[in-house]
Amino acid sequence: xxxxxxxxxxxxxxxxxxxxxxxxxxxxxxxxxxxxxxxxxxxxxxxxxxxxxxxxxxxxxxxxxxxxxxxxxxxxxxxxxxxxxxxxxxxxxxxxxxxxxxxxxxxxxxxxxxxxxxxxxxxxxxxxxxxxxxxxxxxxxxxxxxxxxxxxxxxxxxxxxxxxxxxxxxxxxxxxxxxxxxxxxxxxxxxxxxxxxxxxxxxxxxxxxxxxxxxxxxxxxxxxxxxxxxxxxxxxxxxxxxxxxxxxxxxxxxxxxxxxxxxxxxxxxxxxxxxxxxxxxxxxxxxxxxxxxxxxxxxxxxxxxxxxxxxxxxxxx
Numbered sequence: 001x002x003x004x005x006x007x008x009x010x011x012x013x014x015x016x017x018x019x020x021x022x023x024x025x026x027x028x029x030x031x032x033x034x035x036x037x038x039x040x041x042x043x044x045x046x047x048x049x050x051x052x053x054x055x056x057x058x059x060x061x062x063x064x065x066x067x068x069x070x071x072x073x074x075x076x077x078x079x080x081x082x083x084x085x086x087x088x089x090x091x092x093x094x095x096x097x098x099x100x101x102x103x104x105x106x107x108x109x110x111x112x113x114x115x116x117x118x119x120x121x122x123x124x125x126x127x128x129x130x131x132x133x134x135x136x137x138x139x140x141x142x143x144x145x146x147x148x149x150x151x152x153x154x155x156x157x158x159x160x161x162x163x164x165x166x167x168x169x170x171x172x173x174x175x176x177x178x179x180x181x182x183x184x185x186x187x188x189x190x191x192x193x194x195x196x197x198x199x200x201x202x203x204x205x206x207x208x209x210x211x212x213x214x215x216x217x218x219x220x221x222x223x224x225x226x227x228x229x230x231x232x233x234x235x236x237x238x239x240x241x242x243x244x245x246x247x248x249x250x251x252x253x254x255x256x257x258x259x260x261x262x263x264x265x266x267x268x269x270x271x272x273x274x275x276x277x278x279x280x281x282x283x284x285x286x287x288x289x290x291x292x293x294x295x296x297x298x299x300x301x302x303x304x305x306x307x308x309x310x311x312x313x314x315x316x317x
Contacts, residue, residue, distance in 0.1 A: 030221075030223045030251050031169065031225070031253065031258075032068070032223065032224070032252070032254060032255045032258035033064060033067040033255075034067060034068040034167070034255060035068070035229060035234070036099060036136065036227065036228070036229045037070070037072060037103065038070065038075075038096075039076065039079045039230065040075070040079070040230045043232035044181045045180075045232040046235060049084075052230075054235040054236075055238060056088060058242070059092070062239060062242040062243070064252050065093055065254055066093050066095060066254035066256065068134070068165070071097065071098065071121065071125060072101065073124035074103075095255055095256070096128065096132070097132045097165050098118060098121045098134065098136070099135075099165075100114070100120075100138055101116075101120035101121040102117050103138045105138060105141050106139075106141045106153065107144040107145075111152045118135060122160065122162075132255070132256070133161050134164070134165035134255075135162040135164065140170070140227075140274055140275050140276065142273035143273050144273060144274055145271060150273050154267060164277075166264065166276070167226075167227040168210055168224040168226075168277055169203075169207045169210045169225065169226045170206060170210075170275070170276050171295060171296065172301060175298050175301050176199050177233040177234070179302065180232070180233055183309070188310055189310070189311070190309060191308075191311065194308050194309050195233070196240065197308075198308050200240055200241050202295050202301070203226070203241055204241075204244050204245060204248050205293065206293040206296075209292075210276060210278045211224065213278050214282075223253060223257060225255070225258045225259070264277075268281050268283065279291045
């Protein structure tokens with residue numbers, strides 16, 4: 001069955017809830033997989049076609065029934081093959097959602113322009129198979145310290161029937177892929193095995209940190225949403241990352257199940273609206289900082305990358 005599915009997918013690419021009670025059978029730790037910034041260009045390790053097939057294959061082999069891909073349609077102008085990849089993701093059972101047309105950062109964008117970008121993406125997405133009415137803020141920036149802008153976008157989403165496609169677990173996967181690309185461009189000797197180990201370790205640790213934070217704030221473990229990007233490094237490590245999450249007690253669920261969690265109705269009123277929904281809920285509940293995973297500080301992640309992946313000496317402070 002898997003072989004047949006992969007043959008079908010390859011052919012497509014070739015064509016121009018309530019508190020959980022484990023005693024009731026609900027897994028204690030649940031997490032869905034999501035990808036931002038689709039479609040992306042070919043990377044340091046794979047062509048875009050190779051990467052798409054690897055992502056689909058990894059999830060099929062791991063029994064992941066449904067992930068969500070958040071789409072930036074403007075990228076199709078530079079990467080027309082991306083439409084084939086999106087079609088292949090949907091054919092494999094995954095879903096697609098709105099990430100704006102052009103990926104603007106809300107704090108740097110006029111409200112009307114930002115809404116226009118949401119609407120432009122919506123015009124491309126509406127009516128497509130696999131579409132879900134979810135919206136994810138680029139950079140997880142919901143207006144930063146500009147509350148009127150934040151509230152205007154919240155109102156615009158409600159008017160359009162769009163639900164916040166929030167994230168609860170983030171380990172800055174984009175940073176490691178960028179570091180890999182830069183190192184390979186510079187001719188550095190990259191230990192891919194060490195990089196995969198660091199990447200997987202960081203994401204499993206981040207899931208624990210954000211789940212602990214959620215339990216402290218909400219009194220329960222919600223259905224979590226993991227942020228990844230459609231990158232070569234994710235394609236390289238996804239099979240092992242899923243296995244590592246499961247070994248740590250996580251059940252992989254669908255994006256549909258995750259976004260049915262009642263925490264998705266929360267609209268935290270915090271001084272600075274950016275980051276995971278768990279961070280903002282914790283802040284609203286008076287949980288003191290730090291409220292995020294320490295390796296999301298790219299100085300920390302960069303030091304680990306240089307030491308463990310490039311084999312460079314640790315810099316003294």
